[in-house]
Amino acid sequence: MRVLLWQKILPHLPRTLTTPCRGCAGHAPLSTHTDQKPGRPPLLVSRLFQPSNLRDVGQEGRAPGETTCKSQRLMQQAGLIHPSNPGCYHYLPATVRAMEKLVRLIDQEMQGIGGQKVDMPSLCSAELWRRSERWDLMGKELFRLRDRHGGEYCLGPTHEEAVTELLASQGTLSYRQLPLLLYQVTRKFRDEPKPRFGLLRGREFYMKDMYSFDASEEAAYQTYESVCQAYARLFSRLGLPCVQVQADTGNIGGKLSHEFQLPAEIGEDRLLVCGACSFSANVETVAPDRTDCPQCQTGTLVESKGIEVGHTFYLGTKYSRIFDASFTNTQNKSAVTEMGCFGLGVTRILAAAIEVMSTEEGIRWPSLLAPYQICILPPKRGSKMDSVADLVDDLVQQLRETLPSLRGEVVLDDRTQMTIGKRLKDASRLGYPYVVVVGQSALEETPRYEVICQQTGEKLYLSKDGLVDLLRAVETV
Template sequence: MKYISKIFQPLIVSPRNVASKSHEISSNSQRLMVDLGIVRSTSSTGLFALLPLGVRSLDKLTAIVHAKLNSLDALQISLPTLVSEDLWIKSQRLQVAGPEVMRMKDRQDRRYILSPTHEESITDLIASVSPLSARQLPLRLYQIGNKYRDEMRPRYGIIRSREFLMKDMYTFDVDKNLSMKTYEAVNEAYEQIFSAIGIDYMKVEGCTGTIGGTISHEYHYPASIGEDQLLECSSCNHRVSQEQLLSLNEITEDNLSCSKCGDKNLKKTSGIEVGHTFLLGTKYSTALQAFTIGSTPLHMGCYGLGLSRLLGAALENLSTETELRWPTSIVPFTVCIIGPKNGSKEDKTATPLIEDLYSTLTKSLPVLHDDIIIDDRSHLTIGKRVLEARRFGYPYIVVVGQKACQEIPQYELLDLKAETSYLDKSELISKIHDLTKTLRTFPNQNYMDTYSVSSDVLTENSLK
């Protein structure tokens, strides 16, 4: 069983109507994640410690990614974080990399890069076992690990930090046509991943930038703090990043038109980039000599998902000013059970029902195994704990209170996107089953609906 009292979750409590001032807060999601103990700012600007609830959420997110990539027959690897500068010189990226690339020297004065991405490293690995036969292809390799970027102005918490968790994938094919089929298959898997997470996203034609290649697509969560401008044509619905459109047409922002049909009626949206795919061609395989039989350079693709950024962007997209809201697919705990206050008239009768309910739910609904938490802080009122559970964003809150002392116990179910209901045990299990039966297929959820809270729970006296 999981208990809130055992979770390391340091809270920052500010006086009412006073915003937190102990950190350089630049977004709503950053403020809530810091104040509610999901992440913690460190002594170094732009670096954050991910705390237990944040780790649980990222673990769920990575599980979705693993499942979808496994369906592509992709294989997981792990490449060194340190990359020799020599590889980047061979690929000619070091010359254009800019100051965001973190560099270091070892005691023998050899120069390295703290890798922001691994195109050179993976190509060098494949080159070491080249040439590959057609029977060994396509080859699809991915990893999940920390990446580094020397941001001049880190902001928005884990949305734009100097160290971040990323899934990067690299594919190798024998020719251009097969590489394009792989590119399409991976993009389809990306769309399934974003649909599984459950937040509306935008896929746009993107700019290849310093990574290079011939085709690129970006995946964004719309958000007011988004630094990328996304354009959608009202006539043909083609979507493109403003950066890419400007590079294609060599025009100004005041004279934009659709690159597909020429219409000038373009809808602009601010977005946070959380994924990017590239069809690379033979740029890296030629430079680093990764060949198929016949000394033909392999055709490559690379595919990134910013997992820690995605977590922050999801919370930025869904949360209210005062309460976290998670996609149901990656919420740290799906159900929170709250019992009576210690010493209350309900204590002796209702408290023993809590662990029995927990046991019944986990046995009846295997999907909730290790996904229920009990708020055992019985020195606090039910009302105060309900308010905190709402702030933390637990989708389903079960209160074992006064009505649980009836001859047939009634449990209060608070659904953050629906009406509060009172149910007996069998009805409660059936209801939670209906609410969570698609949890592993991750339906689209939107928690920005009107939230209702029981007047029985949030009375003035219960908050004292």
């Protein structure tokens, strides 16, 4: 019986290959290290910490009476998330990889419009929130705590107070330093009364929040529009059909607000969209019994549901005046900055994308966010196709040498005690964009690989060179 190279060396792999990188431990899992380097064996499914539960999620996977949705069920079944406390989840390695990719995309778009990345404390002083009068306004939504000295704090659901106080503490800026756009990607906390739907409505989650400081109202509107355009580009790159709708400013406050909504039946927001013009709004901002469009006067408003994945606010001077975040203008006089704030629900985008793109049987990722792009299935151990098992080694080696952009993106399902059919079913559930089967067609005079493109459902039979050409076009981030 032929033994593959990776089967020979598996027992002798150093422990460092299966020990978490120290840089990824602790509070922030958003690392940037590469987990597959030239010369290392391929990633093996049997070694991945992905405690799959590929069956229906029963009562043991949720609180009594809790309703679930497709994304929550699929993510728990596939070992992507594991419930902890109500509204809180362990993000397991595959989810962290997808989240890291999403954060890299967000970084590209935010830094492309001048954003600078910061990291502010999750522990926020009650004194700051009292100055903005939101300590009482936010009510029970805040997680509140006291330190051993009696000092009051909250776990930050958002950071308008903190970032404005930070800017004010630096002294008066010059107009030449504006616009200034500061953003972070951090854990946020909200004491949701009824957390549900997995990562769609939790009490602890990741969010990208950006805060802008401008010298004039006109400049602030320009910044606002540039961020909205960056959001539209981001969702376009992800292949998600988001709709920008007018929204209420709520307890954030300000003069203008828009939500970015992903249409979905499970969505908790009600949207009104005009069929004749570009008008769209959350029903909160329009009389709920209105059917005619307030913008064009002729179109009919059609109601639908959506998942909010982003929110933008033009704040004006609401916070900058309170905290005296000022600058010296062109007349050498002091003035307060005009502000905006802009949020993206990082973990909510992951879950919402799975919700709208997946089948009932398996996850389908936006291609750029798939934790791994390619899964290779060797033949079952002891089958008649064992004679072509060395093609797996050749294929892995060629992919490593000719497609360096895919290093770390290829996994090998080494569970060869299982049939190809069983492993194919698992691969479909987990949502690898490309599944490569070394099966019956590899026995032909010119060996071919069965390639299943899971996003489209297309099945191809390709030579090794043809497969390499196909995968050369795969975009990664």
